[in-house]
Structure formats: structure tokens, C-alpha cells
Amino acid sequence: MNTKIAYLIAIGLLLVAPLAIYPVFLMKLLCFALFASAFNLILGFGGLLSFGHAAFFGGAAYVTGHALKVWGLPTELGILVGAAVAGLLGLAIGSLAIRRQGIYFAMITLAMAQMVYFLFVSSDFTGGENGLQGVPRGKALGFIDLQDNLSMYYFVLAIFVIGYFVISRTVNSPFGQVLSAIRDNEARATSLGYDVDRYKLLAFVLSATLAGVAGGTKTVVFQLASLTDAHWHMSGEVVLMTLLGGLGTIPGPAVGAGIIITLQNYLASGPLGAWVPVVLGVIFVICVLAFRRGVVGELREVIRKSF
Numbered sequence: 653m654n655t656k657i658a659y660l661i662a663i664g665l666l667l668v669a670p671l672a673i674y675p676v677f678l679m680k681l682l683c684f685a686l687f688a689s690a691f692n693l694i695l696g697f698g699g700l701l702s703f704g705h706a707a708f709f710g711g712a713a714y715v716t717g718h719a720l721k722v723w724g725l726p727t728e729l730g731i732l733v734g735a736a737v738a739g740l741l742g743l744a745i746g747s748l749a750i751r752r753q754g755i756y757f758a759m760i761t762l763a764m765a766q767m768v769y770f771l772f773v774s775s776d777f778t779g780g781e782n783g784l785q786g787v788p789r790g791k792a793l794g795f796i797d798l799q800d801n802l803s804m805y806y807f808v809l810a811i812f813v814i815g816y817f818v819i820s821r822t823v824n825s826p827f828g829q830v831l832s833a834i835r836d837n838e839a840r841a842t843s844l845g846y847d848v849d850r851y852k853l854l855a856f857v858l859s860a861t862l863a864g865v866a867g868g869t870k871t872v873v874f875q876l877a878s879l880t881d882a883h884w885h886m887s888g889e890v891v892l893m894t895l896l897g898g899l900g901t902i903p904g905p906a907v908g909a910g911i912i913i914t915l916q917n918y919l920a921s922g923p924l925g926a927w928v929p930v931v932l933g934v935i936f937v938i939c940v941l942a943f944r945r946g947v948v949g950e951l952r953e954v955i956r957k958s959f
Contacts, residue, residue, distance in 0.1 A: 663813070666678075666809055667809075670801075670802055670805050675801040675802055675804070675805040676801060676873065676874075677913075677917060678805060679804065679805055679808045679873045680870070680873065680874075680913060681909065681910055681913045681914070682808050682809060682811075682812040683808065683812075683866050683867075683869050683870040683873065684866070684870075684890075684893065684909040684912075684913055685812060685816075685905070685906035685909040685910060686811070686812050686815045686816065686862065686865065686866040686869070686906075687705075687709055687863055687866035687867070687890055687893075687909070688890050688893040688894050688897065688905035688906060688908060688909040689815070689816060689819050689862070689902075689905045689906055690705075690815070690819065690858075690859045690860075690861075690862035690863045690865075690866065691705050691859060691863065691890045691891070691893075691894055691905065692819075692894045692899070692900070692901075692902075692904065692905040693819055693822065693823070693855060693858065693859045693862070694855050694856055694859045695891075695894055695899065696894065696899045696900035696901070696904075696905075697823055697828060697831050697832050697835060697855070697900060698831050698834065698835055698852060698855045698856075699834070699835030699836075700750075700757060700852060700855070700856065701754075701757065701758045701891075702749075702757070702758065702761040702856075702859075702887070703758045703759070703761050703762035703765065703884065703887045703888070703891075704745060704749075704760075704761030704762050704763075704764055704765030704768075704887060705761075705765075705859070705860070705863050705886075705887050705890055706765055706769070706881065706882050706883060706884060706885075706886035706887040706890075707741060707745070707764065707765035707768040707769070707882060708738040708741055708742055708859075708860040708861075708863040708864050708867065709738075709863045709864070709866060709867035709870075709881055709882070709886060709890075710768075710769070710772065710867060710877070710879075710881035710882025710883075710886065711734075711737060711738050711741055711768060711772075711864065711867070711882065712731075712734035712735055712737060712738040712863070712864030712865070712866075712867035712868040712871075713734065713867040713868060713870060713871040713877040713878075713881045713882070714734075714772060714777070714778050714784060714871075714877045714881075714882075715733060715734040715737045715738075715868070716730045716731050716733065716734030716787075716867070716868030716869075716871045716872065716877070717784040717787040717871045717876075717877040718777055718784065719733045719734065720787050720788055720790060720871075720872070721784065721786065721787050721788060722777075726790060726791070726794070727789065727790040727791065727792055727798060727807075727872060728792065728793075730790075730868065730872070731811070731865060731868040731869055731872065734864050734865075734867065734868035734871075735861050735862075735864040735865045735868060736861070736864075737864065738860050738861055738863060738864025738865075738867065739857050739858075739860055739861035739864060741768070741860060742856055742857045742859070742860025742861065743853070743857050743860075745760075745761060745764045745765075745856075745860075746852075746853050746856035746857055746860070747853065748760060748764070749761050749764070749856070750849050750852045750853055750856065751849075753838075762884060762887070765882075765884060765887060766884065768882065769879070769882045769883060769884070772879060772882050773879065778877070778879075781879060783876055783877055783878035783879065784871075784876065784877040784878075785875070785876055786875060787871055787872065787875040787876060787877065788875070789804060789872055789873075789875060790872075792807045798872070804872075804873065808869055808873060811865065811869050815862050815865055815866070816906070818862065819862065819902065820902050822858065823902060827851070827854070830846055830851055831851055831852075831855055833846075834846070834848050834851055834852065867881060889912065892908070892912060892932065892936050893905055893908040893909040893911075893912050894908060895908070895936070895939060895940070895946060896908035896911060896912065896935065896936070896939050896946055896947060897909065897911070897946050897947055897948055898945060898946030898947055898948035898949040898950075898952075899945075899946055899949070900949075901946065901948045901949055901952070903948055904946050904947065904948035904949065907947055907948055908946065908947065911947070912932065915928070915931065915932065915935075916928055916932075919931060
């Protein structure tokens with residue numbers, strides 16, 4: 653019940669947030685919160701450290717932009733097409749990567765993501781280093797004009813809530829319980845008769861698809877898909893967001909994304925603009941050394957001890 657109340661309060665705050673905060677900033681935060689939550693599905697609950705999730709985020713960003721700008725698809729369908737391509741890419745990469753564990757899994761995902769990145773650099777449809785610009789926002793449900801930032805914000809909020817619900821439902825389902833068991837003791841899960849590789853692959857594809865939803869939505873918000881979306885730095889950022897917020901907690905990655913995006917936004921315009929990566933690095937080190945459970949994990953521990 654306390655969790656439900658907390659979620660209702662959070663949704664209420666998000667509904668009124670654009671009245672006090674710039675909607676475009678909030679939309680960016682929601683896109684990355686969904687991206688981090690999707691990544692947490694495989695790292696926090698599956699124990700799989702991927703350094704290639706930027707490929708799904710950026711790939712869906714480009715495909716969605718192309719679908720809306722060149723093919724003229726409706727906004728919702730364009731995002732779904734981008735997510736579907738990200739899912740197929742996740743199936744291809746995951747089928748290779750799950751054959752290995754630990755650092756070898758991470759390196760395979762990084763290598764495959766770099767191949768995808770260089771494909772985007774050399775392809776005509778991506779615009780190369782200039783990116784895919786002028787992506788139309790279109791209309792939601794055929795009549796809601798998304799050129800209006802307030803309308804666009806609530807459209808993005810709806811996507812985030814749906815994506816977050818899918819992740820929460822997955823984690824709390826029998827599939828999620830088996831996935832956590834594989835993370836904790838893969839050998840025991842195998843001995844109990846579970847097809848470990850199949851569970852890992854399903855989780856990887858679902859995570860890639862939801863990361864694609866986040867990437868496609870970000871393209872619609874900013875009307876731009878760029879190489880930054882597919883760069884390996886993006887994969888590093890989502891790892892930082894997840895660890896900072898709380899690995900293995902459902903709301904943690906969203907909180908971590910909120911902290912990182914807020915810091916990037918406000919530090920970039922101040923005297924520390926050029927030092928933003930250094931500041932984020934210091935925060936990461938402090939988090940690893942002093943807050944091993946992340947922000948949400950530490951708060952939960954404090955509340956548990958207090959009551």
C-alpha cells in the first residue's frame with residue numbers, strides 16, 4: 653500500500669510538473685528514466701552488464717526519425733517501428749552475447765554496438781555527423797498536436813508510465829523471479845530445469861525494445877537523431893544512472909536518471925560547464941564507495957532500520 657501511495661504521489665507531481673519546470677527538460681528526463689529502467693531489467697535483475705545499449709537507443713532514434721520524416725508514418729507508429737527494430741537488433745546481438753558471461757558478455761555487446769555506430773556514421777539515411785534533423789512531431793491519435801510542448805509532455809509521460817508498468821510487471825512476474833534466480837545462482841537455476849539462455853535472451857530483447865521506445869521518443873521530442881545517441885558514452889551514462897539510483901530496485905534507475913540529467917543541464921550552463929564529465933565521475937566514485945545500494949537502496953535501508 654505504501655508503494656502504491658508513493659507511485660500515486662509521483663504521478664501527481666509529474667502531472668503538474670510542467671507548470672513549474674520547462675517541459676522539454678522534463679521530457680528529456682522521462683526518456684532517459686525509461687532508458688535506465690529498461691537497462692536495469694538486465695543488469696539489476698538479470699545480472700548482465702551490457703555496454704552496448706546505446707545501439708538500441710540510437711538505432712531506434714534513427715529509425716523512428718526516418719519513419720516519421722521520410723515515410724510519413726503517424727507518430728505512435730513511428731516510435732513502435734523504431735522499438736521493433738531495436739528489439740530485432742537486441743535479438744541478433746543477444747543471441748551472440750549470452751553465450752558468454754561477465755566481462756566477455758560486456759565486451760561482445762560493446763563490440764557489436766561499435767559496429768552499429770560505425771554503420772550509422774557511414775550511412776546516408778542517418779545524415780552522418782550532421783544527424784537526422786527536422787523530424788516532425790506530428791499528431792498523437794490523429795488529432796493532438798504535438799508541436800505544443802505541453803501536449804508533447806503528456807504524450808511522453810504516457811509512454812513512460814506504460815513502459816515503467818511493463819518493467820514493473822515483468823520484474824514481479826514468475827519470469828522476473830526466475831530471472832533473479834539466474835542472477836543469484838545460475839548453476840542452481842540450470843539444475844532446476846530452467847532454460848537459462850532462453851530467459852536471458854528474452855530479458856535482453858525486452859530491455860532492447862524498451863530502450864528503443866525511449867530512443868524513438870527522444871527523437872520526436874527534439875526532432876533530431878544524432879550520433880551521440882548511439883555512441884558508447886551513452887552506454888556508460890546509462891550504467892551510471894542505474895548504479896547511482898539503485899541497482900536492482902524498480903524506481904532506482906529513474907531516480908538516477910533524474911539526478912544525472914539535472915546535473916548535466918544545470919552544470920553545463922554554469923562555471924563548471926567544461927568539467928561536467930569530471931563531476932559525474934566524482935559522483936560515481938562516491939556512490940560506489942559510500943552508497944553501494946544507490947540512492948533508493950540506501951533510503952530503503954534507512955527506512956527499514958528506522959521502523
